[in-house]
Amino acid sequence: MASFLAFCGSVRAASFNQRVLDVFCDAVEAAGGDVTRISLRDVAAPLYDGDLEDESGLPAGIERLRRAIAAHDGLIIGCPEYNGYMTPVLLNALNWATRSAEATPDLGPFRNKLTVITSTSPGALGGMRASRELRTFLSGIGALVLPQAFSVRSAFSAFDDAGALTDERATVQAASIAGELIDMAERLG
Numbered sequence: 683m684a685s686f687l688a689f690c691g692s693v694r695a696a697s698f699n700q701r702v703l704d705v706f707c708d709a710v711e712a713a714g715g716d717v718t719r720i721s722l723r724d725v726a727a728p729l730y731d732g733d734l735e736d737e738s739g740l741p742a743g744i745e746r747l748r749r750a751i752a753a754h755d756g757l758i759i760g761c762p763e764y765n766g767y768m769t770p771v772l773l774n775a776l777n778w779a780t781r782s783a784e785a786t787p788d789l790g791p792f793r794n795k796l797t798v799i800t801s802t803s804p805g806a807l808g809g810m811r812a813s814r815e816l817r818t819f820l821s822g823i824g825a826l827v828l829p830q831a832f833s834v835r836s837a838f839s840a841f842d843d844a845g846a847l848t849d850e851r852a853t854v855q856a857a858s859i860a861g862e863l864i865d866m867a868e869r870l871g
């Protein structure tokens with residue numbers, strides 16, 4: 683069974699992106715995948731700083747994150763949009779995760795790592811601008827990013843009181859992209 687590590691670039695309790703990520707992770711599990719969900723809040727990475735790295739090495743949370751990335755077949759990343767870009771929390775964690783314990787670059791955990799991006803924002807684009815930037819970033823560090831991304835528009839009205847997506851088409855799309863992801867994971871085997 684293909685295994686995926688899921689984390690979101692927003693760590694706030696009421697995050698819409700975390701909810702969209704959870705919907706997608708549920709769909710991946712329904713399609714036969716195994717998903718480990720973590721919060722970047724628990725990674726607790728300080729802002730990357732080369733002096734800090736030279737003095738203290740990798741933060742413990744980043745060492746755990748790197749091991750978790752390496753131990754899973756793929757990644758599912760929730761990408762909120764701040765001014766057209768991914769959030770500092772996400773960018774910081776990813777940058778740290780490209781470093782070795784010896785304070786050198788090490789893209790090993792990301793090499794050929796099948797990755798899918800999810801996003802939502804209050805607007806009509808659903809965070810697609812940031813999602814595109816994240817896609818470029820991930821491709822640059824060697825990940826294989828699934829062409830399809832799960833993006834939900836109008837975040838503030840995207841969920842009903844029971845926590846389900848209000849747009850049935852989005853639910854269908856989550857299932858479809860989850861199926862593509864599992865299919866791709868099996869091909870990469």
Ligand SMILES: Cc1cc2nc3c(=O)[nH]c(=O)nc-3n(C[C@H](O)[C@H](O)[C@H](O)COP(=O)(O)O)c2cc1C
Binds near residue numbers: 692767809
């Ligand atoms: C600093 C900042 C910049 C933002 N820039 C954008 C933006 O460029 N496009 C957009 O659609 N929403 C933008 N938003 C709104 C966020 O998409 C919205 O707050 C969203 O709920 C954040 O994701 P979360 O609910 O998962 O925490 C911005 C919010 C903040 C705090």
